[in-house]
Amino acid sequence: MVRFKNRYVTVTIASPTVPENKPLSLKSKIFHDTVLTKIQQLHGDFGIASVRTGFLTKYCNENTRIAILRSRHGPHRFVTSSLPFITKIGKLDVSIKTLHVxxxxxHSFKFIQKYQRAYLDxxxxxxxxEEERKMLEAAVMDFTKTDVAINIDNIS
Structure with missing residues (x-):
């Protein structure tokens, strides 16, 4: 039996057309398909074939504009090299920056927690x-929009 290693790519999605205090109307399925399309354009059939197995959008938060992509170790380089070239997701103009691999x-959630804590500060x-501060903290530190059940409080 072979063990496949994965890499988790944490990205931030910036959009000049949407104010920073408003959430993006971004669905994880559309983001996932956009990344695959860009990999196909840049790396061709070999790139898309190597990435497609094990590629998944694990986390996509519309409020904080952070997403996590899972890819197998090795083909994750195709994913990370394609992300800066994505300029549109659906009808939304965006720029994507890789924060952490x-x-x-x-470890990706620990990184997001530190990153969001700095953003919150x-x-x-x-x-x-004080009410606005509590609402912002609840929105920023919300990890419930994941496809994975993980308890952030137990991470040490």
Whole structure:
């Protein structure tokens, strides 16, 4: 039996047309198909054939604009090299930046937690009321929109 190693690519999705305080109307299936289409354009049949097995969008948060893609080790290089060339997802103009490539989903979520905590600290000063701060914290630190059941509080 052969064990396949995976890589988890954490990306941030920026859109100049949507204000930063509003969520993107982004579905994980559309994002997944867009990445596969771009890999097909850039790397051809070999690239898409090597990536398609084991490729999955594990996490896509519309509020924080962060997504996690799972790919097998080796073909993950096709994924990471194709991401900067994606300029449209559906009808939305976007730019995608790779934040982290990790070996486990647990480490990717730990990275996201640190990244979102820093984002929350930066945004904290711009809010006036305590109610706005609690709503922002609830939206930013929400990990329930995943396809994976993982408890972030137990990560150490």
């Amino acid at each position: 990790g070996a486990t989903l647990k 930066n945004m904290w000063a711009t809010l006036k009321t």
